[in-house]
Amino acid sequence: MTSKQPKYEYVSSARLPTRHGEFRIHGFVEASGQEHVALSYGKWEKGDTVPIRIHSECLTGDALFSTRCDCGFQLEKALQNIVERGQGVLLYLRQEGRGIGLLNKIRAYNLQDSGMDTVEANEHLGFDADLRSYDICKLMLDTLDVTQVELMTNNPKKLAALESLGVNVVARKPIDHGITADNKHYLKTKTEKLGHVFDPHLFK
Ligand SMILES: Nc1nc2c(ncn2[C@@H]2O[C@H](COP(=O)(O)OP(=O)(O)OP(=O)(O)O)[C@@H](O)[C@H]2O)c(=O)[nH]1
Numbered sequence: 469m470t471s472k473q474p475k476y477e478y479v480s481s482a483r484l485p486t487r488h489g490e491f492r493i494h495g496f497v498e499a500s501g502q503e504h505v506a507l508s509y510g511k512w513e514k515g516d517t518v519p520i521r522i523h524s525e526c527l528t529g530d531a532l533f534s535t536r537c538d539c540g541f542q543l544e545k546a547l548q549n550i551v552e553r554g555q556g557v558l559l560y561l562r563q564e565g566r567g568i569g570l571l572n573k574i575r576a577y578n579l580q581d582s583g584m585d586t587v588e589a590n591e592h593l594g595f596d597a598d599l600r601s602y603d604i605c606k607l608m609l610d611t612l613d614v615t616q617v618e619l620m621t622n623n624p625k626k627l628a629a630l631e632s633l634g635v636n637v638v639a640r641k642p643i644d645h646g647i648t649a650d651n652k653h654y655l656k657t658k659t660e661k662l663g664h665v666f667d668p669h670l671f672k
């Protein structure tokens with residue numbers, strides 16, 4: 469008899485001192501081998517509302533200081549917010565390039581340099597505009613005893629995904645940091661074509 473392999477598994481946790489404060493890092497793995505992490509800060513009781521950020525991997529923005537997108541700015545701001553609030557969780561999902569992967573994102577950037585927008589570039593490469601899944605967030609939050617959240621995002625799809633997984637989202641906190649001349653057009657496209665919510669005056 470074969471037992472069904474779980475889709476996602478919790479693996480291990482450790483202390484993670486950072487420039488922003490001391491977090492704990494928690495590792496998770498998908499059956500495919502894809503690895504993800506959650507960072508937690510502070511303490512809470514089960515049922516408390518916990519501030520969280522769900523962040524999809526962006527190597528260029530998160531680690532290489534790119535200003536083509538807002539990712540690096542948002543990541544840093546989210547960690548700062550969590551430390552200021554005294555508690556919170558970052559779910560760092562390894563779905564680079566809205567799920568198309570790093571090298572395809574570079575191909576998409578090249579197409580955007582010749583005039584396509586971020587959605588047209590994905591489609592030109594044969595991908596949907598957004599291939600991400602948030603299913604693993606449920607295991608990550610359950611593991612950390614988080615059932616009710618305040619979500620830092622401009623992306624209503626993340627709210628809907630959490631609600632459909634049975635996580636109670638009591639509020640959305642906009643995270644509109646890092647709008648630069650290099651990414652204004654990209655963020656405007658996300659607002660017009662992908663449903664992101666940005667205050668229009670931020671693009672002026
Ligand atoms: N395919 C593609 N992906 C991109 C591009 N620019 C950034 N990304 C990816 O977009 C994703 C952005 O992730 P998030 O910041 O978590 O999500 P979001 O949909 O912007 O929502 P919020 O930031 O929460 O408002 C990352 O995986 C980036 O690698 C691009 O031009 N093309």
Ligand SMILES: [Zn+2]
Nearest residue numbers: 526529537539
């Ligand atoms: Zn990015």
